[in-house]
Amino acid sequence: MIKPANLYLQYKSQKKEIDKAILKIISNNSFIGGDEVKKFENNFKKRIGSRYCVACGNGTDALLASVKSLGFKSKIKNEVITTSHTWFSTASAITNAGGKVIFCDTEKDSYNISVNEIEKKVTKRTSGIVIVHLFGQPAQIEKILQLANKYKLWVIEDCAQAHFIKKNKKYLGNFGHIGTFSFYPGKNLGAMGDAGAIITNNKRLRNLCIMHLRHGGQRKHEHLLEGLNSRLDGLQAAILNIKLRKIDTWNKKREIIAKEYLKNLSNLSAIKLPISNIKRNAHGFHQFVIKAKKRDELRKFLYSKKINTLIHYPKILPFVPAYKYQKNKKKEFPNSLKNQRLVLSLPIYPELKIKEVRYISRMIKKFYKF
Numbered sequence: 001m002i003k004p005a006n007l008y009l010q011y012k013s014q015k016k017e018i019d020k021a022i023l024k025i026i027s028n029n030s031f032i033g034g035d036e037v038k039k040f041e042n043n044f045k046k047r048i049g050s051r052y053c054v055a056c057g058n059g060t061d062a063l064l065a066s067v068k069s070l071g072f073k074s075k076i077k078n079e080v081i082t083t084s085h086t087w088f089s090t091a092s093a094i095t096n097a098g099g100k101v102i103f104c105d106t107e108k109d110s111y112n113i114s115v116n117e118i119e120k121k122v123t124k125r126t127s128g129i130v131i132v133h134l135f136g137q138p139a140q141i142e143k144i145l146q147l148a149n150k151y152k153l154w155v156i157e158d159c160a161q162a163h164f165i166k167k168n169k170k171y172l173g174n175f176g177h178i179g180t181f182s183f184y185p186g187k188n189l190g191a192m193g194d195a196g197a198i199i200t201n202n203k204r205l206r207n208l209c210i211m212h213l214r215h216g217g218q219r220k221h222e223h224l225l226e227g228l229n230s231r232l233d234g235l236q237a238a239i240l241n242i243k244l245r246k247i248d249t250w251n252k253k254r255e256i257i258a259k260e261y262l263k264n265l266s267n268l269s270a271i272k273l274p275i276s277n278i279k280r281n282a283h284g285f286h287q288f289v290i291k292a293k294k295r296d297e298l299r300k301f302l303y304s305k306k307i308n309t310l311i312h313y314p315k316i317l318p319f320v321p322a323y324k325y326q327k328n329k330k331k332e333f334p335n336s337l338k339n340q341r342l343v344l345s346l347p348i349y350p351e352l353k354i355k356e357v358r359y360i361s362r363m364i365k366k367f368y369k370f
C-alpha cells in the first residue's frame with residue numbers, strides 16, 4: 001500500500017544519528033528541558049530568521065498560548081477572525097483562550113483565507129486574525145497585514161503546514177506578530193511524538209508565551225498567572241535537532257514530487273491541480289491537494305489499487321458540531337463548502353519514489369478513462 005506519508009523510511013535515513021541521540025538523552029536523564037531543548041530553540045530561530053523561539057508540547061498549545069499572549073481589546077471586544085478551511089486547533093485555540101471565533105470563507109483555488117472576506121467580517125469587537133498557510137501554500141500575508149494595520153489588529157500565522165517556506169525571501173511565520181508551528185510526526189519537519197513551537201520578534205510576547213506555556217512563570221515556582229504545562233521533551237528536541245538539518249532537502253524532494261504530479265496530470269479536465277509558483281519556492285507541498293470530480297469514487301478506486309489518500313478536511317469548521325451554536329449560514333462559505341466536496345490529498349513525502357508518483361498518476365487517469 002502506498003501510504004499518505006511514511007515516517008519509518010525517514011527514520012531509516014537517519015537511524016544511526018537518531019538512535020545515538022535517544023540513548024544519550026536516556027543516559028543523561030534529560031527527559032524534560034535540558035541542552036537539546038535549548039539547542040533546538042536556538043537552531044530553529046537562527047534558521048528561520050526570528051529573534052525568539054519558544055518550544056512547546058504541540059502546535060495546538062502554541063496557538064493557544066499565542067492567542068492568550070496577544071489577548072483581546074476587552075472582554076467583549078474579543079472576536080478573532082480565522083479561516084473556515086483548516087484543522088480544528090486553529091479555531092479551538094481562539095475559544096479556549098476566551099475569544100469568539102469568527103469564520104471567514106477562503107479563496108477558491110488557493111484554499112487560503114480570503115482577504116476581501118476578512119474585511120467584511122471586521123467589527124469594533126475584532127481583536128485579531130489567525131491565518132493559516134494551508135497545505136504549505138502561503139496565504140496573502142502582506143495584504144492581510146495591511147488590513148490588520150488599518151484596523152489595529154494582531155496577526156498570528158499558523159505555520160503548522162508551512163515549515164521553512166519563503167515568501168518574498170522571508171520565511172513564513174516572520175510576517176505576523178507570532179508564528180506557530182506543529183512538529184506532529186507527519187509535518188514537513190516532524191518529531192516522533194507531539195511537539196510545537198512559537199516564533200516572534202517581540203520580547204514581551206515571547207515572555208508572555210513562556211508564562212502561558214509554563215505554569216505562569218519564566219522560572220520554577222513563579223506563578224504569575226494560570227498557564228498550561230506544555231513543553232518540548234528532551235527526546236523530541238534531540239530528534240528535531242537532527243531532522244532540522246534535512247528540512248531543505250526534504251522540502252526540495254516534495255517539490256520534485258509535486259512537479260511530477262503536475263506534469264503527469266496537467267491535461268486531465270476532471271481534476272484541478274494545486275496552484276503554485278514553484279519558481280519562487282512559494283509552496284511547501286505539505287499536502288498535494290487536487291479537486292476531483294467523483295472524488296469519493298476516485299478515492300475508493302485508488303484504494304483498490306493500493307494507494308491510500310486522505311481528505312483535508314471532510315467538514316469545514318463552521319459546520320462541525322462544536323460550532324453548531326454559531327448558527328453559521330451556508331451562503332457565507334461558498335468556496336470552502338464547494339472545496340470540501342472535492343478535495344483529495346494524494347500521497348506526498350520526501351521518500352516517495354518517482355515511479356510511485358507515475359503509478360498514482362496513471363491510476364487517476366485510468367479512473368477517468370483518460
Ligand SMILES: Cc1ncc(COP(=O)(O)O)c(C=O)c1O
Pocket residue numbers: 058059060061086087089090132158160161181182183184194195196
Ligand atoms: C493548520 C494546523 N494548525 C494546528 C495544528 C495543531 O498541531 P498539533 O497537532 O501539533 O497540536 C495542525 C496539526 O495538524 C494543523 O495542521
